[in-house]
Amino acid sequence: SDPQSLTQLFALDSLLDTEEIAIRDTVRRFSDEKIRPHIGEWFEAAALPVRELAEGLGELGVLGMHLEGYGCAGMSATAYGLACLELEAVDSGIRSLVSVQGSLAMYAIHHYGSEDQKQEWLPRMAAGKAIGCFGLTEPDFGSNPAGMRTNAKRDGDDWILNGTKMWITNGSVADVAVVWARTDDGIRGFVVPTDTPGFSAPEIKHKMSLRASVTSELVLEDVRLPESAMLPEAKGLSGPLGCLNEARFGIIFGAIGAARDCLESAISYAQDRQVFDKSLAAYQITQVKIADMALEVGKGHLLAYHLGRLKDRGVARPEQVSTGKLNNVREAIAIARECRTILGANGITLEYPVIRHANNLESVLTYEGTSEVHQLVIGKALTGEAAFR
């Protein structure tokens, strides 16, 4: 009989409306035509043409697509999630570019910024003509950003920023950095043009994961900024954590895209590959693996769509976002590894996407809150006890 797709098996499209399906299909087509043919090469060379890609993604309308006004598309959270899913089905690095631009840097300015900050940056960022990054993590403070040492002190009406941020996506290609720093008034956010004297962003090399993504350190040495550089509406850690909810939401969809791509590759490989005297797909062990992975890919979609609907109604709570991020990334990485076994030795080469996804997902498991941090968030929600410290 004719094989069904994973989408058909779960009747997933019955949960989407025609506009959502159209957006999903447009992003899938763009990704397959413009990114997929080059991604293995970019990953191997650890060189992503960020500016060129950002302009293409800007034209496609996915940068800050869930934000209203200022050149942004004003789409639903679910539509944004579906775009993340299709981008990450090609590579987590591409979804990272879009997450950091739209959900972290643009969202911070959109949600907490002054009218001038919004006018200055958002239209160019939505068009992909200006690149943003988001500096929260420091060398000694990743899971616990409350301990950050980067500080902003007053000098007359100006601010002087000093400190180091680490592992910052798009850092060395960014035009603007949203930097979180400690002030006498608690943690505040600053919009830092990257050509400001004292700002530098050395790139981090030798990554074995997310090679098709630029990751950098941000070094701030007496960076002088006007008073107007501070984000007026973000006060305390809830400012950056509010942005993280947005990016984590995109990852819930994205990770399941990577898992789908691995499983589709493995099914197709198993159908073609002859072992002993028949197709690898005709062995029961292969089918058990495929069926079990399909269940997780299907359930991951259902969880993502459910959270998308909650977010569109404005009621998705942070611990629900943690639940989706923890589950879908954890399952995706398990699926990538299992698919790798089906491809045998071919599974370790860049001829197939599987090992690339598996390696990328190691980063996805760690960034935007490690799996352990999300377990603790869920643990706190269920027991009422905070076990972070």
Ligand code: TGC
């Ligand atoms: P805690 O005392 O619990 O909270 C401090 C304040 O923040 C509020 N809050 C949140 N607000 C919005 N969304 C959330 N998810 C929030 N979680 C907490 C909270 O209500 C409180 O507000 P207020 O007004 O009472 O002050 O904070 P804590 O210090 O105990 O930390 C809690 C913990 C561990 C969950 C938090 O620090 C955390 O999430 N840590 C993980 C850090 C993280 O995820 N970093 C990611 C950096 S960015 C990145 O990785 C980009 S990757 C590139 C890509 O996306 O592709």
Ligand code: FAD
């Ligand atoms: P740590 O916090 O040192 O954690 C190490 C281990 O300890 C983990 O297993 C963790 O779960 C565990 N642990 C920590 N606390 C506890 C606890 N209370 N109880 C039990 N276990 C605990 N950050 C940004 O700000 N902006 C970016 O754009 C960005 N991009 C990134 C891109 C990449 C490719 C990567 C890999 C990271 C990026 N990050 C970014 C940083 C990322 O958010 C951090 O790496 C992450 O938050 C974890 O911090 P850490 O690496 O310092 O690990």
